[in-house]
Structure formats: structure tokens, C-alpha cells
Amino acid sequence: MIGPGIKRGTAELAILSVLEDGPLHGYEMARRIERQTKGTLRFTLAALYPMLYRMEQRGWIRGNWETAGNGRRRRCYRLTRAGKKELSPLRREWAELFRALHQLTKVAHA
Amino acid sequence: MIGPGIKRGTAELAILSVLEDGPLHGYEMARRIERQTKGTLRFTLAALYPMLYRMEQRGWIRGNWETAGNGRRRRCYRLTRAGKKELSPLRREWAELFRALHQLTKVAHA
DNA sequence: TGTGATATATAAGAATCCTATATGTAAGGG
DNA sequence: CCCTTACATATAGGATTCTTATATATCACA
Numbered sequence: 001m002i003g004p005g006i007k008r009g010t011a012e013l014a015i016l017s018v019l020e021d022g023p024l025h026g027y028e029m030a031r032r033i034e035r036q037t038k039g040t041l042r043f044t045l046a047a048l049y050p051m052l053y054r055m056e057q058r059g060w061i062r063g064n065w066e067t068a069g070n071g072r073r074r075r076c077y078r079l080t081r082a083g084k085k086e087l088s089p090l091r092r093e094w095a096e097l098f099r100a101l102h103q104l105t106k107v108a109h110a
Numbered sequence: 111m112i113g114p115g116i117k118r119g120t121a122e123l124a125i126l127s128v129l130e131d132g133p134l135h136g137y138e139m140a141r142r143i144e145r146q147t148k149g150t151l152r153f154t155l156a157a158l159y160p161m162l163y164r165m166e167q168r169g170w171i172r173g174n175w176e177t178a179g180n181g182r183r184r185r186c187y188r189l190t191r192a193g194k195k196e197l198s199p200l201r202r203e204w205a206e207l208f209r210a211l212h213q214l215t216k217v218a219h220a
Numbered sequence: 221t222g223t224g225a226t227a228t229a230t231a232a233g234a235a236t237c238c239t240a241t242a243t244g245t246a247a248g249g250g
Numbered sequence: 251c252c253c254t255t256a257c258a259t260a261t262a263g264g265a266t267t268c269t270t271a272t273a274t275a276t277c278a279c280a
Contacts, residue, residue, distance in 0.1 A: 002207050004268050005235070008118035010211060011267080017215035027227050037210035047268060049229065054266095072276060074227060091215060097112050098208055100147035101120060105127035105201060114237050115266070121236075137258050157237055159260065164235095182245065184258060 001042050011043055011051050013094060016079065016087050019061060023078035026052055052077060060086050111152050121153055121161050123204060126189065126197050129171060133188035136162055162187060170196055 018024060018032045026048050034042050052075075055061045060083035063075040128134060128142045136158050144152045162185075165171045170193035173185040 002203055002210070005119045005122070006203055006207055008236080008267060009115045010207070012115075013211065014214055020215075025227075033214065037213050040206050040210040041214070044269075045228075046230080046270080046272095051267080072227065087215075093112055093116055094211060094215075096150050097116055097120070100112070100150040101123065101204060103147050104124055104143065104151070105130075118236060118267080135258075154238075155259075156239075156241095156261080161236080182258065 002040055007041060010041065011047060012055065013090055014041065014043070015048070015051065015055065016060065016083060016090065019077060019079045019083070020087065023076050025074040025076050027074070029077075055083070059083070112150060117151060120151065121157060122165065123200055124151065124153070125158070125161065125165065126170065126193060126200065129187060129189045129193070130197065133186050135184040135186050137184070139187075165193070169193070 014033050015029060018029050018036070024032065026045060030043055030045055030048055052061065052063065056063055056077070059080055061077045062080050063077040065073055066076050067073050124143045125139060128139050128146070134142065136155060140153055140155055140158055162171065162173065166173055166187070169190055171187045172190050173187040175183060176186050177183050
């Protein structure tokens with residue numbers, strides 16, 4: 001698993017990305033991120049929830065309380081139009097970072 | 111240029127990488143990083159100097175005051191053996207992050 | 221009854237970046 | 251001779267985003 005100093009800033013991209021495939025609640029997002037990256041990228045819920053509030057305030061996602069069949073209440077988030085628009089430039093920025101680090105350090109050949 | 115939220119944690123790798131080609135002082139490191147990444151990755155000196163102190167305390171680099179021919183005093187840093195050893199796992203970790211984000215979001219196809 | 225999975229929430233602290241500011245030397249133009 | 255730009259290091263104060271620890275509550279299963 002990747003250390004906190006290095007994965008800083010990835011939560012935003014990770015959340016937007018998993019939400020791209022459909023609405024999800026926080027607990028499930030954490031599992032998807034971990035599963036889809038085969039355990040390489042992992043977030044504690046204590047990191048995810050505050051991030052979800054911030055992203056909702058920015059208007060990128062919107063959460064609605066729902067009650068599942070088993071009676072559990074959970075907050076289901078979905079991408080807003082603004083959030084979808086945010087994804088492309090965010091991906092581009094990350095791609096540029098990769099390119100820059102590669103030029104500096106040949107990180108891909110490690 | 112890449113925003114601060116995304117490039118967090120890259121300074122360490124950037125510094126170790128530019129020092130791999132030979133000793134440098136802080137001001138010159140900043141220029142190298144910017145030049146080698148064609149302006150994509152940029153650090154202010156106010157961010158670099160404290161990072162250099164931290165890395166020296168960890169034993170990854172060592173700085174020596176020298177007086178250049180023009181009379182300017184500057185602190186020349188070079189990689190220690192421990193710093194060299196640190197580079198490989200650090201690169202590997204970054205490469206893993208790239209792979210993980212790619213699996214999540216297809217960042218390279220942005 | 222108790223344990224583990226589900227589900228959300230907050231608090232306190234650490235780390236790393238930012239802008240702004242300070243200090244001082246050297247080189248070059250007006 | 252003065253002013254600006256480049257060189258060179260340093261610190262202060264603030265923002266953001268992680269961490270661990272803690273709290274609450276429901277459900278399924280043994």
C-alpha cells in the first residue's frame with residue numbers, strides 16, 4: 001500500500017472516478033477504490049467523509065439520504081454536471097504530473 | 111503548471127532525482143526541476159529550503175557551505191549513500207501510484 | 221450475547237505545500 | 251550613481267489533506 005505522503009491529492013480523483021460508473025455511498029467507495037487498485041490505493045473512511053463534504057460544497061457531487069431495504073440509512077452520492085466537467089482537466093493535470101516526474105526521474109523504469 | 115494539491119509529495123522525489131546527477135544548491139535545484147519538466151513542475155524556494163533541512167536530518171542528503179568564485183556563499187547539497195538507497199523504493203512507490211490511478215480512472219488516456 | 225460487517229461522524233495531530241516578507245551580493249543599464 | 255534584475259538563503263503564518271483514535275448505531279450469525 002502507498003504511503004500518505006505520496007498519495008496526497010489522489011482522493012479527489014479517486015472519488016470522481018468511482019462515481020463515474022454510478023451513484024455510491026462512502027463506505028462502498030472506499031471498497032471500490034481498494035478493490036479496483038488491488039489494494040494499492042486505500043483510504044480510511046475518516047479521510048473520505050470530510051472530502052465528500054468538501055466536494056459537495058464545491059458542487060461536484062450531491063448526496064441524498066436513502067434507506068436501504070435492510071433499514072440502514074446511508075448517504076448516496078452522485079456526480080453533478082459540474083463534477084463531470086471537472087474530471088477531464090483533473091485527469092489531464094495528473095497525466096501532466098506523471099509526464100513531468102518521468103522526465104525528472106524516469107519513474108516508470110523503476 | 112500543476113497545482114499544489116496534486117503535486118504534493120513530489121518535492122522529495124524531485125530533489126533526490128536532480129541530485130542524482132551531481133551536487134547542487136537549492137536555488138539551482140529549483141531551476142533544474144522547472145527546466146527539466148518544461149515548466150510543468152515548479153517549486154518556490156520557500157517550499158524547497160525547509161524540505162532540504164528535513165531531508166538532511168533524515169540523512170538522505172548533506173549540505174556544505176561553499177563560497178563561489180564570485181564571493182557568494184551557498185549551501186551545496188549532495189546525495190548520501192542512504193539517499194541513493196531511498197531513490198529506488200521511492201520510484202517504485204510512485205510507479206505503483208500511477209498504475210493504481212490508471213486502473214481507477216484511465217488517467218493516461220485523458 | 222457477543223463478534224464482525226455495515227455505515228456515518230468528529231477530534232486532534234502531522235506533513236507539505238502556499239504567499240508574503242526579510243536579508244544581502246553582484247551585474248548591467250540609464 | 252542609482253535602480254532593477256538575477257542570485258541565494260531564510261522564516262512566518264496559513265491552507266489543505268492526510269493520519270489515528272474515538273463514538274454511534276444497525277444487522278447477521280453463532
